[in-house]
Each structure stands twice: as C-alpha cells, then as structure tokens.
Amino acid sequence: MIKRGLNTGVLALAKLCGWIIRKARVGKVLIVEVCGNNSKPYVLALKEDRDRELYAVAEPLDIGSAICFEGELASEQRSKRGIEYVATRIEVYAKPIEHLPVDIAGKVPALLETRIKYRWLLARNPVEKAIFKIRTGVLKAAREYLEKNGFVEVQTPKIVAAGAEGGATLFKVQYFEREAYLSQSPQLYKQMLISSFERVYEITPYFRAEKFNTTRHLNESWGIDIEQGFINGVEDVMQTAENLVSYIVDFVRINYKDELEILGVNLPKLTPPFRRLKFTEAVDILRSEGIEVSEVEDLSDAAEKKLGEIMAEKKHDLYFIVGFPWTSTAFYYMREEDKVYTRKFDFDYKGLEIASGGQREHRYDKLVEALREKGLNPADFEFYLEAFKYGMPPHGGFGLGVERLIMKMLNLENIREAIMFVRDRTRITP
RNA sequence: GCCGCCGUAGUAUAGCCCGGUUGAGUAUGCGGGCCUGUCGAGCCCGUGACCCGGGUUCAAAUCCCGGCGGCGGCGCCA
Numbered sequence: 001m002i003k004r005g006l007n008t009g010v011l012a013l014a015k016l017c018g019w020i021i022r023k024a025r026v027g028k029v030l031i032v033e034v035c036g037n038n039s040k041p042y043v044l045a046l047k048e049d050r051d052r053e054l055y056a057v058a059e060p061l062d063i064g065s066a067i068c069f070e071g072e073l074a075s076e077q078r079s080k081r082g083i084e085y086v087a088t089r090i091e092v093y094a095k096p097i098e099h100l101p102v103d104i105a106g107k108v109p110a111l112l113e114t115r116i117k118y119r120w121l122l123a124r125n126p127v128e129k130a131i132f133k134i135r136t137g138v139l140k141a142a143r144e145y146l147e148k149n150g151f152v153e154v155q156t157p158k159i160v161a162a163g164a165e166g167g168a169t170l171f172k173v174q175y176f177e178r179e180a181y182l183s184q185s186p187q188l189y190k191q192m193l194i195s196s197f198e199r200v201y202e203i204t205p206y207f208r209a210e211k212f213n214t215t216r217h218l219n220e221s222w223g224i225d226i227e228q229g230f231i232n233g234v235e236d237v238m239q240t241a242e243n244l245v246s247y248i249v250d251f252v253r254i255n256y257k258d259e260l261e262i263l264g265v266n267l268p269k270l271t272p273p274f275r276r277l278k279f280t281e282a283v284d285i286l287r288s289e290g291i292e293v294s295e296v297e298d299l300s301d302a303a304e305k306k307l308g309e310i311m312a313e314k315k316h317d318l319y320f321i322v323g324f325p326w327t328s329t330a331f332y333y334m335r336e337e338d339k340v341y342t343r344k345f346d347f348d349y350k351g352l353e354i355a356s357g358g359q360r361e362h363r364y365d366k367l368v369e370a371l372r373e374k375g376l377n378p379a380d381f382e383f384y385l386e387a388f389k390y391g392m393p394p395h396g397g398f399g400l401g402v403e404r405l406i407m408k409m410l411n412l413e414n415i416r417e418a419i420m421f422v423r424d425r426t427r428i429t430p
Numbered sequence: 431g432c433c434g435c436c437g438u439a440g441u442a443u444a445g446c447c448c449g450g451u452u453g454a455g456u457a458u459g460c461g462g463g464c465c466u467g468u469c470g471a472g473c474c475c476g477u478g479a480c481c482c483g484g485g486u487u488c489a490a491a492u493c494c495c496g497g498c499g500g501c502g503g504c505g506c507c508a
Binding site: 022027029031033047082099100106113169208214217298333358 | 443467500506507
C-alpha cells in the first residue's frame with residue numbers, strides 16, 4: 001500500500017514529495033536531500049552500480065527540482081541531517097527553469113531584505129521552515145487552549161466605519177459611496193459579543209497605518225484577541241493571558257522539538273503565575289535606575305526594554321504591568337475609584353509588550369462619561385454603546401500579538417522574520 | 431515628520447577613510463574534471479558585479495551633489 005507521508009516520516013512504505021535542496025556526489029554515491037512538509041529533509045543515497053536506474057534519473061536533476069519518490073525508511077540511518085529512505089521509484093514533477101535566486105542550503109547568508117523577498121522559496125530551508133511550522137503550532141495551541149476553556153471562536157468585520165477613538169492611524173478604503181477603514185483591532189466588536197457569549201476569541205489581522213520602521217512593528221500583523229465575561233476583576237483576565245501563553249509555549253516545546261533544535265532555541269517551561277508589577281512600581285524601578293519616566297504616560301519602548309533587562313536579572317522573562325493611569329489609556333478601560341488609575345495591563349515578554357488588555361467599563365453611564373472625558377462624541381459610538389444597554393456583564397480581555405510572541409519565543413531579531421509575507425512601511429509585494 | 435548608516439557578480443562580502451599598482455579580491459552558486467556516503471565534504475579549472483544621473487580630476491567603485499532603494503533610532507504605535 002502506498003500512503004502519503006505525513007509529518008512523522010515513519011511510515012514503512014510511503015510516497016514522499018518535495019524539492020531537492022542539496023546534492024552531493026561522493027565517489028560512487030549520490031546523496032540527494034529533499035525537503036517536504038517535514039522539518040528534517042528526506043535523504044536518498046543512490047549508488048551508481050547498485051541503483052543504476054534511479055541514479056540515472058537523479059544525477060542530472062538540479063537543486064530546486066520538484067520530485068516525489070516511493071520508498072521505505074532505510075534501516076541504516078547514516079545522514080546527520082535528515083531521515084534516510086531507500087527509494088524504489090522517483091518521479092520528476094518540475095525542474096527549475098532558472099537557478100534559484102537564494103541559497104536554499106543556507107551556506108551563504110542572505111540579507112533580511114532578500115530573505116523577505118524570497119521567503120516563500122527560502123521556506124524550503126529547514127531553518128526558515130521551522131519558524132513557520134512553529135507559527136502554525138502557536139495558533140493551533142491557542143485554539144486548543146481557548147476551546148478547552150469555553151471560548152467561542154468568532155469573526156468580526158475587517159472593514160469598519162470611522163475609528164473615532166483615535167489611536168493608531170487607520171488605512172482608508174473606498175466603500176462604495178462612503179469612506180471606510182481597515183480594522184486595527186476587533187476591540188469594540190468582541191466586547192459587543194459579550195452581550196450574548198460568555199467568552200469569545202478571534203484570530204485576526206490588525207491593520208495599522210503608522211509609518212514605523214522598527215524591528216517590532218508591522219502594518220499588517222496578527223493577533224489572538226479574547227474577551228471574557230462574568231469576571232470578578234482584571235486578575236481573571238491576566239490569568240487567562242498567562243495560562244494561554246504558557247500553554248502555547250509548552251505546546252511548542254513538546255511538539256516542535258525538531259524545529260527548536262534546528263533553530264537552536266532552548267525554550268524553558270513556563271510556570272505561571274507571573275509577576276504583577278504595578279505601573280507605579282515600574283516607574284519607581286525605572287527611576288531608581290536613572291531612567292526618566294512620566295507618571296501619566298505609557299512607558300516608552302526604551303523604558304520597556306530597560307525594564308525587561310531589570311526583570312530578566314530577577315529571572316522574570318514574562319511579567320505584567322498593571323494599573324496604567326487613565327491619562328494614558330483608551331476610554332473603555334475600567335477606572336479605579338480614585339479615577340486616576342485603570343485596570344489596564346500590559347503583558348511583557350523579554351522587554352517587549354506582547355499583549356495588552358484589561359477589565360472594561362461595562363456600566364453604560366460610566367462608559368458614556370468616559371467617552372466624553374476623552375473628548376469623543378458618544379453619538380459616533382452608538383452601535384457600540386447600544387450593546388451596553390441590555391445586561392452587559394463585567395468583562396475584560398486582551399489582544400496578543402502573534403508575531404511578537406513568536407519573535408520573543410524564538411529569539412528572532414526582527415519581527416519581519418515571524419511572518420511569511422511582510423507588510424511594512426515600504427512593502428506591499430510579494 | 432526628524433535623524434543616522436548602507437547600496438560591489440544569483441547570493442553574501444573585501445576594496446572606499448588615504449583616487450592610479452584592481453582588465454575589482456574572497457566565499458557560495460553555476461559549468462567542467464577528480465574523489466571509497468557527504469554532513470557548511472574536499473581538491474583543480476572556468477564563469478559572473480561597482481544602484482541611477484550629474485560634477486571634480488590627467489585618472490572615480492573610491493571624493494562632491496541629486497535621485498532611487500534598503501536597514502535602524504526617535505516620534506508615533508487601544
């Protein structure tokens with residue numbers, strides 16, 4: 001029986017497909033490495049005298065050829081790089097019409113620019129492929145965790161009306177005779193759904209029209225957004241955040257051993273609860289280190305990074321900063337009685353904010369008041385406000401940046417490495 | 431929006447500061463040869479490049495100006 005080989009690569013008899021990434025001829029032996037869906041390459045060792053026919057087929061094939069082979073796992077595994085098969089048949093599906101523009105074998109480094117341009121091709125390289133296989137695992141783990149914990153997956157619109165709440169700049173789109181925008185966050189919609197679902201989540205793109213050019217921003221990025229109702233306080237939401245991230249990291253640690261090894265990443269097991277740092281505490285810590293920090297504004301990236309270093313020394317890779325001042329947050333966060341601080345938190349991983357969220361204001365009157373205080377017109381938020389009229393329970397949630405999480409998990413230097421097709425300040429192709 | 435750095439073969443780089451000895455060096459790739467299954471195999475031969483435009487000069491990859499492109503920092507970034 002011929003079976004399509006899956007990720008395991010351990011089927012006794014299989015048809016395996018992929019692309020030739022390396023070819024070496026040593027004496028009378030031709031060694032062909034083929035990359036498929038598997039992270040480790042398939043390796044065929046063909047001897048000129050023993051495997052005359054297959055040798056003749058494989059010998060002239062260029063790097064990049066698309067082939068399938070039928071065969072079984074070799075009893076003798078001599079390759080240090082891949083899994084060896086004894087082939088009984090090789091079929092050639094396509095040959096490259098030009099030499100590959102980048103080195104798939106990874107011998108010659110490519111600049112980030114080149115890597116981004118040819119990522120879809122470079123993913124034939126086990127190192128590049130590993131990042132994307134892990135990305136798949138991150139989303140799979142997130143769904144698994146959230147489903148197990150009673151969250152319902154939802155989809156909210158990505159074409160939205162004016163984002164009168166300010167914040168990140170919006171991309172304009174022409175929507176028939178009106179102007180619309182690409183959604184920068186499902187925030188308002190997922191909150192509205194807490195009037196009928198106890199817990200929801202969405203895995204969604206964020207579109208942000210900021211002209212940033214940094215190692216940690218994208219103009220199109222992905223988030224795991226959750227909202228949960230009937231909470232007793234912001235603590236419930238932080239627990240979801242830390243348990244979710246720990247579950248994801250553990251899932252990757254256990255199920256993606258090969259990929260982590262290929263990437264040279266050692267992922268330690270996470271053990272929540274993580275440290276909760278009050279915003280005022282964070283300010284004190286930074287000031288005691290001589291960093292200038294405002295008491296009424298969000299922390300700057302530099303301050304956030306520095307705090308990451310200080311926390312790392314105390315063995316805290318992940319930690320929360322809770323209780324941001326109302327002056328630095330959006331209108332929908334619940335304020336404490338003092339009206340100065342809010343129940344907004346940031347969730348930082350090695351000095352980078354990977355998620356932010358908090359408890360929301362669910363009381364209609366207070367929400368309208370908050371809008372006014374932020375200088376916004378409640379009439380612009382009518383569709384949203386209406387959801388708070390018919391029994392909106394206390395709720396909270398957060399948005400977790402997928403690329404930022406992957407970047408920190410895998411120690412990537414640039415967020416662009418964590419996404420296949422990059423949308424940044426200058427790129428809209430490929 | 432402001433600021434800094436960079437742009438040499440398919441890819442990655444040396445040379446640029448201090449212009450001429452560079453008909454631009456190296457690695458990898460590619461073509462060819464050798465080689466007892468390589469592990470970034472090795473050895474030999476060959477192949478291919480100065481982002482664009484203008485200027486200075488006897489002479490420009492190298493200095494100057496402009497453009498285009500890339501990377502990063504600040505600002506900004508629910």
